[in-house]
Amino acid sequence: MTTADSHNGRRLTARGAKTRARIVAAATDLMYIKGVGATTLDEVLAASGVSKSQLYHHFDGKDALVRAVIDHVGERVIEREREALGHVSTIRGLRRWRDALVQNNALRHGAYGCALGSLATEVSDHDALARQALSQLFTEWQGLLAGVLRRLQDSGALPPEASTDQLATGLMAALQGGYMLAQTARDVTPMATSIDMALAHIESLSER
Amino acid sequence: MTTADSHNGRRLTARGAKTRARIVAAATDLMYIKGVGATTLDEVLAASGVSKSQLYHHFDGKDALVRAVIDHVGERVIEREREALGHVSTIRGLRRWRDALVQNNALRHGAYGCALGSLATEVSDHDALARQALSQLFTEWQGLLAGVLRRLQDSGALPPEASTDQLATGLMAALQGGYMLAQTARDVTPMATSIDMALAHIESLSER
DNA sequence: TCTGAAGTGGACTAAATAGTCCCATAACAT
DNA sequence: ATGTTATGGGACTATTTAGTCCACTTCAGA
Numbered sequence: 001m002t003t004a005d006s007h008n009g010r011r012l013t014a015r016g017a018k019t020r021a022r023i024v025a026a027a028t029d030l031m032y033i034k035g036v037g038a039t040t041l042d043e044v045l046a047a048s049g050v051s052k053s054q055l056y057h058h059f060d061g062k063d064a065l066v067r068a069v070i071d072h073v074g075e076r077v078i079e080r081e082r083e084a085l086g087h088v089s090t091i092r093g094l095r096r097w098r099d100a101l102v103q104n105n106a107l108r109h110g111a112y113g114c115a116l117g118s119l120a121t122e123v124s125d126h127d128a129l130a131r132q133a134l135s136q137l138f139t140e141w142q143g144l145l146a147g148v149l150r151r152l153q154d155s156g157a158l159p160p161e162a163s164t165d166q167l168a169t170g171l172m173a174a175l176q177g178g179y180m181l182a183q184t185a186r187d188v189t190p191m192a193t194s195i196d197m198a199l200a201h202i203e204s205l206s207e208r
Numbered sequence: 209m210t211t212a213d214s215h216n217g218r219r220l221t222a223r224g225a226k227t228r229a230r231i232v233a234a235a236t237d238l239m240y241i242k243g244v245g246a247t248t249l250d251e252v253l254a255a256s257g258v259s260k261s262q263l264y265h266h267f268d269g270k271d272a273l274v275r276a277v278i279d280h281v282g283e284r285v286i287e288r289e290r291e292a293l294g295h296v297s298t299i300r301g302l303r304r305w306r307d308a309l310v311q312n313n314a315l316r317h318g319a320y321g322c323a324l325g326s327l328a329t330e331v332s333d334h335d336a337l338a339r340q341a342l343s344q345l346f347t348e349w350q351g352l353l354a355g356v357l358r359r360l361q362d363s364g365a366l367p368p369e370a371s372t373d374q375l376a377t378g379l380m381a382a383l384q385g386g387y388m389l390a391q392t393a394r395d396v397t398p399m400a401t402s403i404d405m406a407l408a409h410i411e412s413l414s415e416r
Numbered sequence: 417t418c419t420g421a422a423g424t425g426g427a428c429t430a431a432a433t434a435g436t437c438c439c440a441t442a443a444c445a446t
Numbered sequence: 447a448t449g450t451t452a453t454g455g456g457a458c459t460a461t462t463t464a465g466t467c468c469a470c471t472t473c474a475g476a
Contacts, residue, residue, distance in 0.1 A: 177385030
């Protein structure tokens with residue numbers, strides 16, 4: 001939302017907003033499938049059925065478009081995860097969350113990886129603003145996981161001395177690393193295995 | 209080694225081998241820093257001080273060069289890890305291995321991530337051969353970790369019913385996910401945290 | 417309803433980029 | 447020695463790509 005409009009404070013009619021949204025949607029799909037670097041503006045134009053002047057009317061250039069894509073993907077992922085994790089308070093709930101992610105990724109045999117993670121690795125070293133936005137999104141996502149862990153703690157399913165933040169970091173790393181290994185192997189098994197190991201660790205903390 | 213020479217079976221003089229190596233070395237550095245997609249052949253030429261005909265003499269094109277880079281990076285990483293892990297047989301040894309990786313990554317504040325992992329995410333979905341090579345390299349790397357875990361098992365530091373292969377997968381995912389989070393945050397802390405969690409889990413298996 | 421700003425289309429440009437080609441020189445085998 | 451093959455330099459081309467420009471249309475408020 002912050003970097004949403006390139007020409008800050010400009011008026012934006014409903015028609016304009018629609019065009020802008022179509023551009024972002026097309027760019028999001030293309031960049032997920034082909035990668036950011038391999039996606040050209042002409043392809044985005046063709047896919048969204050919009051002319052070049054429109055693109056430069058709404059965005060300062062490719063970098064700005066990429067940032068808009070990051071915002072868009074980020075919103076979607078965070079909303080999805082908020083719905084999936086917002087009310088989870090048991091280990092079983094976490095396992096169901098794991099199942100959903102793994103099954104979803106299995107549909108593509110692991111290809112393309114995590115929508116947010118792929119953007120992050122490709123963009124982080126080239127665009128400081130984009131990197132910051134992505135970093136914040138990961139923090140938010142991790143916060144949702146930490147919330148689940150705190151609720152586990154409250155219900156006694158996790159000892160009070162466990163650091164929920166560190167466990168959330170470890171769980172997120174297992175998830176992202178799992179995505180990456182699955183993408184490279186074209187097989188979701190390593191992703192399932194790595195999340196399972198993280199969950200087993202969390203579970204084991206209350207059995208000692 | 210397999211995809212090493214583009215024009216298979218051609219003679220290769222010492223001079224030619226040197227030129228080829230210079231091209232690969234320059235391409236490796238550039239692609240690590242700038243990314244594969246953002247690295248142009250002209251840049252590789254300039255950095256290696258070689259003319260275009262040489263590049264096309266030794267490689268069929270950019271894809272072939274990328275595969276040579278993967279082979280080169282893979283060899284380096286595997287050799288490094290073989291030296292670091294080949295004789296490790298204690299949890300303490302694993303922790304020292306962790307320290308070395310974290311400290312090394314801290315020098316860049318996490319930037320660029322894992323040499324192999326970055327290549328994997330960027331190339332896996334576009335070049336099937338490259339993906340396979342990377343997948344094999346990850347398997348080899350994981351095998352080294354599994355070897356350590358088997359030695360732990362032999363010495364009684366890990367129960368015999370533990371699946372060393374699955375634990376190695378989880379450890380590798382924690383490492384790669386940690387690299388990614390560190391790269392996005394420009395801070396190695398999450399990498400350290402995630403590997404620590406994986407190691408803590410491994411350690412905890414013998415204390416129950 | 418009038419006016420200025422937002423929205424739109426698409427041709428155009430300049431630069432970059434992958435890949436080709438040709439000719440020259442060095443190395444090697446016999 | 448000599449023919450053959452590897453190595454080398456670098457100009458050249460066709461295409462792609464980001465980005466510009468301008469004429470035209472639609473919209474919203476005074």
